Amino acid sequence: MAMNKSLPRFEDLPVNKNDPPFSAWGLWKNPELGALNYLTDEVVLKAAKEEIQTGIRVGLNLPLDFIKPSLLGRVGFEHKMINKAPRIVNDDIITFNTQGSAQWDSFRHFAYQAEKKFYNGVTQDDIYAEAETTINGINAWADRGIAGRGVLIDYFSWAQEQGITYDPTKTHPITLKEIKRIINEKRITLRTGDIFLIRTGYVSGYGAMNSEAKEAHKSEHSWPGFAQSEESVKWLWENQFAAVGADNPAFDCVPPVDPKYFLHPILLAGWGTPIGELFDLELLAQTCNQLGRWTFFLSSAPLNYTGGVASPPNILAFF
Structure with a gap:
């Protein structure tokens, strides 16, 4: 794990005064990995030794054809059988x-919209300079994959226990106060370099x-997620964290509670x-609940293709 400079305080962001809000450009000596630089051999080994105790494995890969029709106007999944x-x-x-x-x-997926800049400017x-550029592409992650200690915050189950009712396919902000409460109640200890997941x-x-509801939902652009705020x-x-994730289409709450702190540009581009x-x-949530533990070892192998914008995670949790 090699930084160009020591980790600045949040109050000192952006690192360079003329860069976009909250950005930390130039922090890593290996910029292609960003926060994945935290997943050193030593960190991964420690996580594997501590977390893999039972041999239980859980896949986190949603079927490729689960979302039908596709959301946000994207091309849908197609499967063609060929009889030879x-x-x-x-x-x-x-x-x-x-x-x-x-x-x-x-x-290379989501930029600061006003500044029109992706990670590290x-x-x-730059991305379209040639037919197959690799800058900021997901291919940089494929050589070693993404592996480390995962943490699950099962907000959905916790909310039901607390009598908090909401439609999980509609906008519902999950506040930092609630996240902290769950962490405290489940006795979860967070570490630098964790892979942080919210259900x-x-x-x-x-x-x-x-099917009718799914058809209506495809263009709604509304779902629960982490509530945006300066505090969060x-x-x-x-x-x-080395990476974050959720079971919703954005990690963010959409529409955002406060657009100034929309997490997509800050996390990805900043x-x-x-x-x-x-x-x-x-x-995963069922297994964590049964075992009474909310940390595990995660292993993910993104697709290796030139200049990729995104990839199925090909991800497993090991207990």
Whole structure:
């Protein structure tokens, strides 16, 4: 783990005064990895030794064809079977938007909109300078994958226990105060470099919809997630997670509670912190509850292709 400079205080962001709000450009000696630089061999080894105790494995990969019709106007999943007759052999071809189901967002996905700058000042012109540029692409993560200590905040179950009712497919802000309460009640200890996950209940709610409701939902742009505030951004900065994720389509609450602190540009374009979306956290939550533990070892192998914007996570939790 090698930084160009020591970690600045939140109050001292942006690192360079003329950069976008809260940005920390130039912090890492290996900028392609951003906060994944925290996942050193030593950190991964420690997590594996401590967390893998039972051999239980849980996949967090939502089926590629789970979201139908696709959200946000994206191209939907297609599957074509190919009969290789006269031989008794089958092939198949799948086509899909890499953000149509469970995914990691790379640093070339979402920019600071007003400044039109991605992580470390990269522009659309930089990305499209040639047919296959790799700058800020997800391919940089593929050589070593994403592996480390995962932490689950099962907000959806906790909210039900507290008598908090909400539609998990609609806007519902999950406040930092609630997150901290869950951490305290579950006796969770956070570490620098953790992979921080929140279960909002979105996948459960979406799975319960009928086809008509899904059709109406595809363009609603409304779901539960982490509530935006200066306090929540500061808390995320001070905890220095290697990556964050949720079972909703954004990690953020959408529409945002406070657009000034919308987390997508801050995390991806400002800090180089990967965002996982639409993770299937249902069985993970059940397993954590049964075992009475909310940390585990996570292993993810993003697709290795040139200049990728996003990738299915190919992710497993080990207990």
